[in-house]
Amino acid sequence: MAAVTAATTAAVNVSMTVSMTTATTAALASDAGPPHTDAPGRVCPLRYRYGPQAIARADVREADTLYVVGGLYGNVPALDAIEAMARAESRAEGPAPTLCFNGDFNWFDVDDAAFAEINRRVLACDALLGNVEAELDAPGDDAGCGCAYPSSVDSGVVERSNLIHARLKATAARHPELLARIARLPMLARYRVADCRVGVVHGDAESLAGWRFDVAALDDPAERAWLGSVFEAADVDLFASTHTCLPAMRRLPTGSGREGCVVNNGAAGMPNFTGDAGGLITRIATTPSPHPVLGEVRVAGAWVALLPVRFDAPRWEREFLAQWPPGSPAWVSYFERITRGPAFSPAQAIGR
Numbered sequence: 001m002a003a004v005t006a007a008t009t010a011a012v013n014v015s016m017t018v019s020m021t022t023a024t025t026a027a028l029a030s031d032a033g034p035p036h037t038d039a040p041g042r043v044c045p046l047r048y049r050y051g052p053q054a055i056a057r058a059d060v061r062e063a064d065t066l067y068v069v070g071g072l073y074g075n076v077p078a079l080d081a082i083e084a085m086a087r088a089e090s091r092a093e094g095p096a097p098t099l100c101f102n103g104d105f106n107w108f109d110v111d112d113a114a115f116a117e118i119n120r121r122v123l124a125c126d127a128l129l130g131n132v133e134a135e136l137d138a139p140g141d142d143a144g145c146g147c148a149y150p151s152s153v154d155s156g157v158v159e160r161s162n163l164i165h166a167r168l169k170a171t172a173a174r175h176p177e178l179l180a181r182i183a184r185l186p187m188l189a190r191y192r193v194a195d196c197r198v199g200v201v202h203g204d205a206e207s208l209a210g211w212r213f214d215v216a217a218l219d220d221p222a223e224r225a226w227l228g229s230v231f232e233a234a235d236v237d238l239f240a241s242t243h244t245c246l247p248a249m250r251r252l253p254t255g256s257g258r259e260g261c262v263v264n265n266g267a268a269g270m271p272n273f274t275g276d277a278g279g280l281i282t283r284i285a286t287t288p289s290p291h292p293v294l295g296e297v298r299v300a301g302a303w304v305a306l307l308p309v310r311f312d313a314p315r316w317e318r319e320f321l322a323q324w325p326p327g328s329p330a331w332v333s334y335f336e337r338i339t340r341g342p343a344f345s346p347a348q349a350i351g352r
């Protein structure tokens with residue numbers, strides 16, 4: 001499988017990562033001068049901010065096995081595979097896992113049947129807003145896709161994301177009942193699994209579209225003090241996030257001297273690694289994973305793992321192309337990632 005170029009990687013993320021080297025990041029920057037940070041797709045709306053204290057105050061949901069499914073991106077075959085993984089666990093051990101879709105479960109599903117299918121099945125489970133969903137019923141288009149893309153991301157990527165979201169928004173408007181249910185979703189959730197206190201968010205501890213749980217930020221020494229403080233402020237041992245579209249699992253010291261962990265599943269419905277068509281989800285449970293894991297650690301008594309999602313990739317490619325044919329905005333931005341994967345490796349995700 002050919003390596004994906006940096007330029008291609010720039011075009012792959014709904015919420016484009018800043019996890020590349022400085023040189024790579026510089027190569028991604030627009031040649032049209034610095035982008036306007038209040039432009040659609042760049043802006044992080046004020047209503048996205050909740051702060052870690054809101055996670056500390058949230059009602060606690062108990063779970064023995066929790067799947068955190070971020071970034072499904074309208075991929076029905078991936079949803080089929082995740083539900084089959086949950087059924088396999090319940091057959092083997094008893095109660096079915098709790099599924100929490102922590103946002104951006106819509107994106108490529110502009111076909112009415114696909115949109116209805118994704119949302120009918122996701123809304124039967126626990127679900128949180130991602131920026132994609134948060135902007136579906138926004139009265140204007142000021143925030144575009146709501147991605148809060150950093151300045152390093154090419155303006156073409158941002159413009160195409162706004163075009164994709166505008167088309168999804170038009171589809172959603174034809175499904176007012178689903179749209180009303182999506183609008184009532186929260187931005188965060190709090191769980192307890194074994195003794196592990198878990199905060200589930202879409203972006204980071206501060207904001208729905210925050211980037212501070214991106215793999216680069218998690219490895220940035222300048223972010224260490226903030227990262228240590230938010231475990232205490234949110235009263236959690238573990239944050240489970242998504243949004244940045246690249247996975248990461250990192251153990252981190254907390255302000256109290258305990259060890260915390262941030263796990264970002266990258267994308268459930270898009271490839272996360274070069275040459276690997278599968279998605280990833282996060283599993284948090286009282287027992288080790290019965291499924292193959294990318295990595296698994298213990299956090300406050302819970303088993304925390306990134307699980308590969310082996311969906312029917314040829315079927316997904318056909319369904320994607322039926323909705324986004326060659327030359328369309330999503331094809332230009334994502335088809336290479338869908339078929340080849342991003343320039344990212346499992347070792348980078350696990351931090352080895």
Ligand SMILES: [Fe+2]
Pocket residue numbers: 014015104130131132147202242243244
């Ligand atoms: Fe997102």
